[in-house]
Amino acid sequence: MPETSSPAPLRVALLGCGVVGTEVARGILANPIDLEARVGTRVELTGIAVRSLDTERVTDDGFVIPHDLLTTDAEALVDGADVVVEVMGGIEPARTLIVRALGAGAAVVTANKALLAERGPELFEAADAAGVDLLYEAAVAGAIPIVRPIRESLAGDHVRRVLGIVNGTTNYVLDKMATEGLDLDQAVKEAQALGYAEADPTADVDGFDAAAKAAILASLAFHTRVALKDVAREGIRGVSAADVAWARRTGHVIKLLAVAEVIGPVDDGEISVRVHPALVPDSHPLAAVRGAFNAVFVEADGAGPLMFYGQGAGGRPTASAVLGDVVSVARRRLTGGKGLRESKDQAFPVLPSQAAVTRYQVRLAVADRPGVLAQVAGVLADHGVSIDTVRQAPSDEKAETAHLIITTHAAREASLAATVDAVAGLEAVREIISVLRVEGS
Numbered sequence: 001m002p003e004t005s006s007p008a009p010l011r012v013a014l015l016g017c018g019v020v021g022t023e024v025a026r027g028i029l030a031n032p033i034d035l036e037a038r039v040g041t042r043v044e045l046t047g048i049a050v051r052s053l054d055t056e057r058v059t060d061d062g063f064v065i066p067h068d069l070l071t072t073d074a075e076a077l078v079d080g081a082d083v084v085v086e087v088m089g090g091i092e093p094a095r096t097l098i099v100r101a102l103g104a105g106a107a108v109v110t111a112n113k114a115l116l117a118e119r120g121p122e123l124f125e126a127a128d129a130a131g132v133d134l135l136y137e138a139a140v141a142g143a144i145p146i147v148r149p150i151r152e153s154l155a156g157d158h159v160r161r162v163l164g165i166v167n168g169t170t171n172y173v174l175d176k177m178a179t180e181g182l183d184l185d186q187a188v189k190e191a192q193a194l195g196y197a198e199a200d201p202t203a204d205v206d207g208f209d210a211a212a213k214a215a216i217l218a219s220l221a222f223h224t225r226v227a228l229k230d231v232a233r234e235g236i237r238g239v240s241a242a243d244v245a246w247a248r249r250t251g252h253v254i255k256l257l258a259v260a261e262v263i264g265p266v267d268d269g270e271i272s273v274r275v276h277p278a279l280v281p282d283s284h285p286l287a288a289v290r291g292a293f294n295a296v297f298v299e300a301d302g303a304g305p306l307m308f309y310g311q312g313a314g315g316r317p318t319a320s321a322v323l324g325d326v327v328s329v330a331r332r333r334l335t336g337g338k339g340l341r342e343s344k345d346q347a348f349p350v351l352p353s354q355a356a357v358t359r360y361q362v363r364l365a366v367a368d369r370p371g372v373l374a375q376v377a378g379v380l381a382d383h384g385v386s387i388d389t390v391r392q393a394p395s396d397e398k399a400e401t402a403h404l405i406i407t408t409h410a411a412r413e414a415s416l417a418a419t420v421d422a423v424a425g426l427e428a429v430r431e432i433i434s435v436l437r438v439e440g441s
């Protein structure tokens, strides 16, 4: 009988053993899903790089990570690996270790959106040069398959627009404000108590986390390179309980959206990439995304609208995406295939935020007397901003003040800003209370 030799085991090195890392380790060591059967060879966790050997590493449901797998020598661990899984976060030493791994011919799986958004090109070039995979499904919207669908399933289509709720913490905060009437600070404290928001909630509340994910999504969707610095970013600090309540009255919810869209021809246009709070009509699928859930709504020429929904964070959900990537790179290595190359054939100019085209809802307090509405409408007309609807809220008779809620047709951000300044200058206008973009209609 001819001898058949089974393929060598796949050696996986894990960098980081925190919320995600412990669950990745458990997934490899104690996976009820048989990784060996999925991959075609044994998947061996060779070690886990940690900062301290003294901490006991246990998953939420009590799976203890064997102490003998832990090491503080991340470089040595990387050098012996076929696949390196980076879940330590931060820029350094993650960047150096990933470049080292790729240079040595190992495939890399990472969940590190901050690193990809800041140093992606360097990493993709190292992966392409070595002909190995650099996969990062977990970096955008956690468990939700969105990187692979955009990169592979939609590669034969033209993506026009991506609208994403890609930060669970801010979605939880805005949802609490809408459903319980909390103000922003109260809702952030609740998010912190539940472990969604960090002690310093800046990365979430000010939109940095969503902006990193927007840069990654835009790069994939439009086959180009969008860096974090190209993303116009506004967080949710300016959203008041009154804004949220008014949104409900006008049939909207406020969401922090990551928006990436082509403006102009799909093969010769420009792109706008931005993160900001926006009014989403109740009828849009994104309006139904509650609590800390994430969702990404994609519009493509051929496919039409697509919606991806699920858990964007948490140890097990994020580890699910990481493990899927591990299986994917392992299968490719086993068949001797090269890694997927970065797709960056389109050089779309990224528009500055003032050039973005959106609908707006402006809420203002005006003197309640004849002719004021006509004056305000006249200023919008003079600036070429077209009104879709005007609604007047019940007036405060004592103060002789009326509230106007004006929704515009699509206008450039720069024109709208100039228009609002001119409206604010009218003698009859007491206050511009809020200006919010309207997306998804």
Ligand SMILES: NC(=O)c1ccc[n+]([C@@H]2O[C@H](COP(=O)([O-])OP(=O)(O)OC[C@H]3O[C@@H](n4cnc5c(N)ncnc54)[C@H](O)[C@@H]3O)[C@@H](O)[C@H]2O)c1
Pocket (backbone or CB within 6 Å): 015, 016, 017, 018, 019, 020, 021, 049, 050, 051, 074, 086, 087, 088, 089, 090, 092, 093, 111, 112, 113, 114, 138, 139, 142, 312, 313, 314, 315, 318
């Ligand atoms: N937690 C989530 O829900 C989630 C979701 C998606 C993506 N991510 C990403 O996954 C990565 C990990 O996130 P996390 O929540 O598990 O973070 P975490 O802070 O819980 O874990 C990171 C671990 O890496 C260790 N570490 C950091 N630097 C190290 C070094 N130089 N050497 C050895 N160990 C080091 C830390 O001590 C910590 O234990 C981050 O890039 C994060 O953005 C996390």
Ligand SMILES: N[C@@H](CCO)C(=O)O
Pocket (backbone or CB within 6 Å): 142, 166, 167, 168, 169, 170, 196, 204, 209, 312, 313, 314
């Ligand atoms: N802080 C992020 C974790 C996932 O990237 C969130 O709230 O969604």
Ligand code: NA
Pocket (backbone or CB within 6 Å): 137, 138, 139, 140, 141, 142, 143, 144, 145, 146, 147, 321
């Ligand atoms: Na994902």
